[in-house]
Amino acid sequence: PLIAILAGDGIGPEVTAEARRVLDALSLDLTFEEALVGGAAYHATGHPLPPETLDLARRADAILFGAVGDPSCDTLERALRPEQAILGLRKELTLFANLRPAKLFPGLEDASALRPEVAAAIDMVIVRELNGDVYFGEKGMRTTPAGLREGYDVMSYDEAEVTRIAHLGFQTAAKRGGKLCSVDKANVLETSQLWRDVVIELSAQYPQVALSHMYVDNCAMQLVRNPGQFDVIVTGNLFGDILSDQASMCAGSIGMLPSASLDSAGKGLYEPIHGSAPDIAGQGKANPCATILSAAMMLRHSLGNPGAADRIEAAVGKALIGGARTPDLGGTLSTVAMGDAVLAHL
Amino acid sequence: PLIAILAGDGIGPEVTAEARRVLDALSLDLTFEEALVGGAAYHATGHPLPPETLDLARRADAILFGAVGDPSCDTLERALRPEQAILGLRKELTLFANLRPAKLFPGLEDASALRPEVAAAIDMVIVRELNGDVYFGEKGMRTTPAGLREGYDVMSYDEAEVTRIAHLGFQTAAKRGGKLCSVDKANVLETSQLWRDVVIELSAQYPQVALSHMYVDNCAMQLVRNPGQFDVIVTGNLFGDILSDQASMCAGSIGMLPSASLDSAGKGLYEPIHGSAPDIAGQGKANPCATILSAAMMLRHSLGNPGAADRIEAAVGKALIGGARTPDLGGTLSTVAMGDAVLAHL
Numbered sequence: 184p185l186i187a188i189l190a191g192d193g194i195g196p197e198v199t200a201e202a203r204r205v206l207d208a209l210s211l212d213l214t215f216e217e218a219l220v221g222g223a224a225y226h227a228t229g230h231p232l233p234p235e236t237l238d239l240a241r242r243a244d245a246i247l248f249g250a251v252g253d254p255s256c257d258t259l260e261r262a263l264r265p266e267q268a269i270l271g272l273r274k275e276l277t278l279f280a281n282l283r284p285a286k287l288f289p290g291l292e293d294a295s296a297l298r299p300e301v302a303a304a305i306d307m308v309i310v311r312e313l314n315g316d317v318y319f320g321e322k323g324m325r326t327t328p329a330g331l332r333e334g335y336d337v338m339s340y341d342e343a344e345v346t347r348i349a350h351l352g353f354q355t356a357a358k359r360g361g362k363l364c365s366v367d368k369a370n371v372l373e374t375s376q377l378w379r380d381v382v383i384e385l386s387a388q389y390p391q392v393a394l395s396h397m398y399v400d401n402c403a404m405q406l407v408r409n410p411g412q413f414d415v416i417v418t419g420n421l422f423g424d425i426l427s428d429q430a431s432m433c434a435g436s437i438g439m440l441p442s443a444s445l446d447s448a449g450k451g452l453y454e455p456i457h458g459s460a461p462d463i464a465g466q467g468k469a470n471p472c473a474t475i476l477s478a479a480m481m482l483r484h485s486l487g488n489p490g491a492a493d494r495i496e497a498a499v500g501k502a503l504i505g506g507a508r509t510p511d512l513g514g515t516l517s518t519v520a521m522g523d524a525v526l527a528h529l
Numbered sequence: 530p531l532i533a534i535l536a537g538d539g540i541g542p543e544v545t546a547e548a549r550r551v552l553d554a555l556s557l558d559l560t561f562e563e564a565l566v567g568g569a570a571y572h573a574t575g576h577p578l579p580p581e582t583l584d585l586a587r588r589a590d591a592i593l594f595g596a597v598g599d600p601s602c603d604t605l606e607r608a609l610r611p612e613q614a615i616l617g618l619r620k621e622l623t624l625f626a627n628l629r630p631a632k633l634f635p636g637l638e639d640a641s642a643l644r645p646e647v648a649a650a651i652d653m654v655i656v657r658e659l660n661g662d663v664y665f666g667e668k669g670m671r672t673t674p675a676g677l678r679e680g681y682d683v684m685s686y687d688e689a690e691v692t693r694i695a696h697l698g699f700q701t702a703a704k705r706g707g708k709l710c711s712v713d714k715a716n717v718l719e720t721s722q723l724w725r726d727v728v729i730e731l732s733a734q735y736p737q738v739a740l741s742h743m744y745v746d747n748c749a750m751q752l753v754r755n756p757g758q759f760d761v762i763v764t765g766n767l768f769g770d771i772l773s774d775q776a777s778m779c780a781g782s783i784g785m786l787p788s789a790s791l792d793s794a795g796k797g798l799y800e801p802i803h804g805s806a807p808d809i810a811g812q813g814k815a816n817p818c819a820t821i822l823s824a825a826m827m828l829r830h831s832l833g834n835p836g837a838a839d840r841i842e843a844a845v846g847k848a849l850i851g852g853a854r855t856p857d858l859g860g861t862l863s864t865v866a867m868g869d870a871v872l873a874h875l
């Protein structure tokens with residue numbers, strides 16, 4: 184299988200290099216090809232998602248992605264900013280389903296700002312829709328009748344978009360604890376009302392899953408109060424963006440959590456939840472675990488090799504129990520040393 | 530001065546009754562008038578915000594509001610649901626500025642799911658815009674060209690809307706710690722880009738305030754990781770809804786936190802952050818402190834009586850230090866007994 188490595192900006196190259204080392208160590212039949220993406224691609228080619236990169240992503244069986252985001256690009260027009268690369272890949276490859284597992288690794292109880300007993304109970308998957316919502320609706324700047332500048336973005340979901348992500352939510356819940364919480368803001372938004380209506384209609388097909396609904400403001404509260412109550416959360420693109428970052432922090436460091444963005448055939452893009460962290464880029468301080476665990480998700484979801492995925496996850500777990508800690512976890516290991524610690528337990 | 534008491538649904542009547550007792554005990558020159566709102570008003574009159582109620586709210590110098598929300602109304606058309614009452618009051622009275630202070634009361638360190646040392650550092654005000662954003666844009670259900678049901682909601686802000694709330698954000702920061710964090714999603718939303726542009730333009734008028742910008746997903750993370758870093762947050766209606774509920778839970782119980790919704794002349798509606806909590810309504814289990822503290826905010830912001838506000842806040846603080854606890858705080862006091870405890874320290 185062909186793996187596209189899109190390392191991107193900031194700490195992206197450092198963390199993907201460690202994930203690559205771990206994959207290499209498993210002696211699987213993988214071919215790797217690299218391409219530029221994000222600010223790095225913009226500076227080299229004038230576009231954050233150059234045609235060669237998109238072409239590689241299309242050809243590849245799976246994509247291992249680092250991070251995009253580069254402060255030097257903040258004043259560019261929107262279409263040229265690094266973030267457009269990840270949004271473009273999600274849309275062009277119809278990667279509509281973002282799986283974001285959040286759980287606390289044993290030994291990291293002290294890394295969470297939550298009380299250890301609250302944090303230890305976290306074990307959930309957030310299923311976030313990635314191809315719709317206010318992210319991809321019509322948007323722009325216009326002038327009001329009174330002559331004022333106005334920014335606008337249209338939020339919307341149609342029933343087909345909700346249906347495909349809701350099915351995945353139900354299926355994910357059926358394979359786990361059997362509880363699905365659909366998060367919306369149906370007391371204010373028509374987009375949410377349609378979302379809720381469709382989820383309720385589909386629930387008849389999943390009698391084994393206990394479905395509940397929660398408003399997004401309440402969910403943000405419950406994720407602090409008692410995150411252990413959640414099994415699977417399914418939600419739209421914008422709410423999923425906010426809640427999954429919040430949940431990952433509840434589970435300790437954002438440096439630990441992987442994600443998968445899947446199309447309907449199981450092809451996927453795998454990336455750490457954290458961003459490019461320009462403040463620590465190039466210093467060997469980044470935690471590579473989120474990217475290493477993203478490689479494990481890739482083996483499980485796109486490459487049909489759950490055994491290898493289990494091995495990687497176990498190795499990360501053992502490294503942590505053995506005391507391996509990068510600075511984000513209160514330790515002093517470098518990015519490479521953390522990679523070494525995982526390799527030692529593989 | 531005339532105070533409108535709109536107790537509303539669920540625990541609304543119980544908690545406003547205690548706030549009323551506290552106000553009465555101060556022997557101020559206040560007149561009270563009550564009116565129905567929310568589900569209670571719908572069931573009695575067929576509308577959640579009847580003309581008499583809106584009229585009273587307009588005549589009053591300030592409004593003390595309980596809560597709206599009634600599960601028996603969930604299947605009504607949107608315009609008749611209880612939530613429309615509070616949205617309608619905010620819009621009709623141009624209450625564009627929502628002030629939501631979040632801080633941990635001494636003695637409540639154990640009520641937060643955050644580590645005591647993390648929670649104890651919380652002392653912030655969230656300034657949320659209340660009259661615009663995706664709450665009040667064009668919205669509805671439509672059919673796509675492919676014949677699918679679609680829900681949509683238009684998000685927008687114009688520069689005048691951003692300007693008035695941003696000024697309040699800067700002014701609030703200038704009176705406190707001098708730090709303002711503006712939260713948006715400018716890497717994806719044009720509405721946010723306009724928001725950010727306007728906030729930056731205004732910042733020249735407030736050289737004494739240190740302005741920063743944060744994406745909403747990162748903010749949701751930082752509110753867990755290190756909420757003590759924030760002094761004043763200014764943000765739009767939707768992000769403010771989510772982040773202020775999250776922040777309130779970080780600060781312990783949502784049963785403790787008040788809010789003010791102000792117009793440009795200082796007239797305001799004062800309500801607890803919590804909702805109608807139908808599950809515990811009528812059982813004397815609700816914590817009245819958030820509403821009592823909302824009455825204190827009313828004295829400070831709309832009635833020009835900061836001394837009386839200080840007295841109420843001090844009495845609540847002393848009651849808590851004295852060990853008074855409703856069930857949400859891990860205690861057994863009833864709503865009325867908690868009111869008694871506050872009155873005893875007034």
Ligand SMILES: CC(C)[C@H](C(=O)O)[C@@H](O)C(=O)O
Nearest residue numbers: 251266269270424716717746
């Ligand atoms: C970089 C940004 C556009 C992106 C998003 O908002 O989806 C990021 O926050 C994420 O969650 O992957």
Ligand SMILES: CC(C)[C@H](C(=O)O)[C@@H](O)C(=O)O
Nearest residue numbers: 370371400597612615616770
């Ligand atoms: C009841 C609801 C419409 C309201 C809102 O979303 O503004 C509430 O959550 C709040 O924060 O006051």
